Amino acid sequence: MSAPDKTATLYRMVMEKHTCPYGLKAKDLLQRRGYRVDDHWLKTRDETDAFKAEHTVKTTPQIFIDNERIGGYDDLRRWFGQTVRDPKTPTYQPVIAVFAVTALLALAVSYAALGTPFTLRAAEWFISFSMVVLAILKLQNVETFSTMFLNYDLLAKRWVRYGYIYPFAEAGAGLLMAAHALNWLSIPLALFIGLIGAVSVFKAVYIDKRELKCACVGGDSHVPLGFVSLTENLMMVAMAIWMLIMN
Structure with missing residues (x-):
């Protein structure tokens, strides 16, 4: 036909x-x-x-x-033979989207400010921008985020209010690191929340072998808790150590 x-x-x-x-x-x-x-x-x-x-x-x-x-x-x-994704199916797409866009944004800012996209500052901006964007996603619904966060974060389980503080702390540390401002505050803050997060994720996924959803992109996501979640926290720790060395 x-x-x-x-x-x-x-x-x-x-x-x-x-x-x-x-x-x-x-x-x-x-x-x-x-x-x-x-x-x-x-x-x-x-x-x-x-x-x-x-x-x-x-x-x-x-x-x-x-x-x-x-x-x-x-x-x-x-x-027509096209796939239809189940909205409840675990997916890394939200995290991939965040990291891809923040990487491109960091390159763009580096080019605008320094004349070339490939600089150490671009790498710093990538991590700090990622922290800020991930915090924005959490801040869209702090209540839902904090509830999911309680499933695995070690400090939040002991002090529930930490789940409400975390997105603001992540956003603040990311903004200060992007501006290289108040390093005495941003470095220990990123180191603190990053280390606790990394230990919590490692324990839940690799020791307890639990299958959980990650709260890293907000409380309504279906991102599996695992390597990507661990990477988010390790990036914060790496950024804090790097800035500590440089300063």
């Missing part, structure tokens, strides 16, 4: 105050796969409910190809 002959029928919600984002994604995917889309708008709640009852479905959008109901957007992706 040639591309112009491929037709799909799409039913999606397009209301005055709501346009279904998955309906738009389904339409875009179909068009990118060469389908002409017969696009039907469900403009009211009553119209949507009637459609669901008629086809015995619980959600919209719904896609039909060759008179066969494919299902919703995720079903369409599967039909």
Whole structure:
């Protein structure tokens, strides 16, 4: 069947105050796969409910190809052989995104300030920027972060308030290190939280063999506690030792 002959029928919600984002994604995917889309708008709640009852479905959008109901957007992706990630599946993507962007940011700042991206300051900025960004993710919901943190951090288990203090301490140390300001405060602070974090992660993962989620990118993440979590803390320790030597 040639591309112009491929037709799909799409039913999606397009209301005055709501346009279904998955309906738009389904339409875009179909068009990118060469389908002409017969696009039907469900403009009211009553119209949507009637459609669901008629086809015995619980959600919209719904896609039909060759008179066969494919299902919703995720079903369409599967039909095309694309993966659909389970939101509860462990993934390192959040941490990879943070480290990749902060590395590029450090190179950009180094180039702007020093005329070349490849400098020792770029390496310092990479670690300090990473600390700040990771702290921002934790600060989005300190309550949730502190709860997850209690699962493995040794100090937080003894002093619960430490879980609330940690994101602010990490952000403060990262900002001061980026500016090379108040080294008498930033160095011991980073060394303290980094060492406790490293020991806590090492004990939980490599000694107790526990399978936990890391709170490193906030309390709602599905990043596995392990090597990456340990790396975050070791980076802080390394940065503190480096600045102590240099100063």
